[in-house]
Amino acid sequence: MQDCARYVEEMTRLRREIHRRPEEGWTEFETQWKVFRALEALGWTIRMGLDVIRPEAVMGRNAELVEKAMVRAAEHGVPESFLKATGGYTGLTADFDTGREGPVTGFRFDMDCVLVEELHDASHLPAAEGFDSEIPGHMHACGHDAHTATGVTLAHWITDHKDELKGRFRLIFQPAEEGTRGAAPMAAAGVVDDLNWFFGAHVGCNCRIGEASVVKKGFLATTKIDIEFTGVPSHAGSDPEKGRSALMAAERHARARLHAVRDSRLYAGDQRIHVRERQAHRRGLRRLLRRRMPRDEGGRGHELRGDACRLRPGGRGLCGGVRARSRDLS
Numbered sequence: 651m652q653d654c655a656r657y658v659e660e661m662t663r664l665r666r667e668i669h670r671r672p673e674e675g676w677t678e679f680e681t682q683w684k685v686f687r688a689l690e691a692l693g694w695t696i697r698m699g700l701d702v703i704r705p706e707a708v709m710g711r712n713a714e715l716v717e718k719a720m721v722r723a724a725e726h727g728v729p730e731s732f733l734k735a736t737g738g739y740t741g742l743t744a745d746f747d748t749g750r751e752g753p754v755t756g757f758r759f760d761m762d763c764v765l766v767e768e769l770h771d772a773s774h775l776p777a778a779e780g781f782d783s784e785i786p787g788h789m790h791a792c793g794h795d796a797h798t799a800t801g802v803t804l805a806h807w808i809t810d811h812k813d814e815l816k817g818r819f820r821l822i823f824q825p826a827e828e829g830t831r832g833a834a835p836m837a838a839a840g841v842v843d844d845l846n847w848f849f850g851a852h853v854g855c856n857c858r859i860g861e862a863s864v865v866k867k868g869f870l871a872t873t874k875i876d877i878e879f880t881g882v883p884s885h886a887g888s889d890p891e892k893g894r895s896a897l898m899a900a901e902r903h904a905r906a907r908l909h910a911v912r913d914s915r916l917y918a919g920d921q922r923i924h925v926r927e928r929q930a931h932r933r934g935l936r937r938l939l940r941r942r943m944p945r946d947e948g949g950r951g952h953e954l955r956g957d958a959c960r961l962r963p964g965g966r967g968l969c970g971g972v973r974a975r976s977r978d979l980s
Contacts, residue, residue: 682740683728709831
């Protein structure tokens, strides 16, 4: 195999630039500008913003955060004309035609960071070498900086080797992978409809340096379910026994149906269940009437959903009612 050192050098440099300026989902304007500038120079056909995002399918986008991110991007050198062209939505595709008949092959790369604080002392390699996060509370701790840099470098490789290839190539730079928010609106906009082959990847996982693993479907897939418990109010002094606590019901469900389940399919197979967050809303006297409990199901299977979450909508047990909404994004 030919020497890829110059591609590795390019990829490493870009990855460190992106690592230094991490951006959360739907705010990746600085990152997208780096991608756009590199791919435009290589002669790829670029579409972005509302050309590749269907707004009706967008989830978890905070307009205030987006506006602040656009201001921050402008302050760090991103042209106003580019920001205006995005329409306020990150997400980009780039196409390359070899001029020879063949399949349409797509590769997907995510761009967003996670909301954690990066270590800033010399024991941490990015800090020691000067590319640790400059944005408080934001860090590329899930490898999306490497994914984006890989996508740009792949574009360079394809361009250099176009005479050895056939068909068309599409690189998809996806926003908001964290929380599984960005794929659906891009798919709804049709960016994958004409692909014959489609590849996605993630660094790390169970592979060691120099290894790659191929999985044909279901890798890191997830289903999001929001479960809401509705209680019944009662007076703490005169009629406490008539109340139904949403808090107690939610906690019991979390223990009995999720974390306490010892099914080998949950912990040894390719499916996982995880309660991400519990939110309580108090109304009336001494009783929690509403309890919201988002949860994740990781994996490709659907067979465990009934076992892990037996809900009776509207039923009265510990609480007045239960409502579950499932969003399957796998």
